Amino acid sequence: MRSTFVFLSFFILSACDWRSNPIDSMFDTYIERIANVQDEPPMPLEPNQNIILPPKRELYTDVAPITLGLLDSYELRKCDLFNLIADKNSSLGKVQDPFRNFDYQVNVIEGLNLCLQSQDISSVLKAQLTPILMQKMEQLPIHFSNLVFTSEAMRAQLSGYNWVDEDIKVIPSTLKGALETLEMYAESLSSTSQNLSFSTLVSIQETLNKQTVLGRLNYSLVNATHKLKTTTSQLNANDQNIVCAKGRDKTRFNILRNVFQSYYVDKLQPYLANLDSQYLSIEPFLTFTETTHPIYTYPIRDNHANFRGAIQQHVGYWKTLFERCGAAPSR
Structure with a gap:
């Protein structure tokens, strides 16, 4: 009976992990790897925020x-x-x-x-x-x-309730x-x-009803922004743990640099660049979402600006770290 319970519990936990979106998993793994190198607990990432219009x-x-x-x-x-x-x-x-x-x-x-x-x-x-x-x-x-x-x-x-798929490259x-x-x-x-x-x-x-891309793109911009900001806070809050002064052991810095390359440059950055490219391809056609209603503005333009800002702040930390440690970003 106990073995059956253990098996069912394992199955339920595995099913929950299986249902996790790959984009969420990338962000989760990224901040966890950073925290491991810093020897600090990872800051919790915010739950994903759906894009829901007012009633x-x-x-x-x-x-x-x-x-x-x-x-x-x-x-x-x-x-x-x-x-x-x-x-x-x-x-x-x-x-x-x-x-x-x-x-x-x-x-x-x-x-x-x-x-x-x-x-x-x-x-x-x-x-x-x-x-x-x-x-x-x-x-x-x-x-x-x-x-x-x-x-x-x-x-x-x-409306948006999920990430833009990794394999979708164009609108x-x-x-x-x-x-x-x-x-x-x-x-x-x-x-x-x-x-x-x-x-x-x-x-x-029919096209607007079935090809529900705009809401998913907005969702992706918003939630990528939140996760990037938290990860940047993780890096800044524990920056003193990364020692790279002359004559000191740089092992922790070298491992962190590999994390940057393996998880941000190789995985997250291409996805974020794809979101940015998709947005820019339709940006000229989005003014109607801001000017059509007398009081409501669909916030995708502001969300994209916040997204760009979060990327700049995140990359800015790494640039400062590499300058401090006198090393190039690559391995």
């Missing part, structure tokens, strides 16, 4: 309804707006998701512009349509904000294209022009 109710902005009773006018059939409104008022149209709703709003604006330019529409009706067009234009950025932060596809894209081109499309929409909405030329956003919805 939908906090990010959703109500859009005041615009009464379109006059759109029952038969005249609107002459500029293809009547059927569009009718479809929206159907049972299916009333439950559109944010992507389809945004496409609808864009189509209404385009339809209103066509009506105002049409010679088949009376001046009386045009006078009624003009303020409606202005209202629709003013509301479009709100619809876009709701799409970015409350749609299921974008919330899946922006998929389809996702980069989708982010670029959102960025162009945001830029167009920030302009004062009424001549909007948009393709359908529904076409990129």
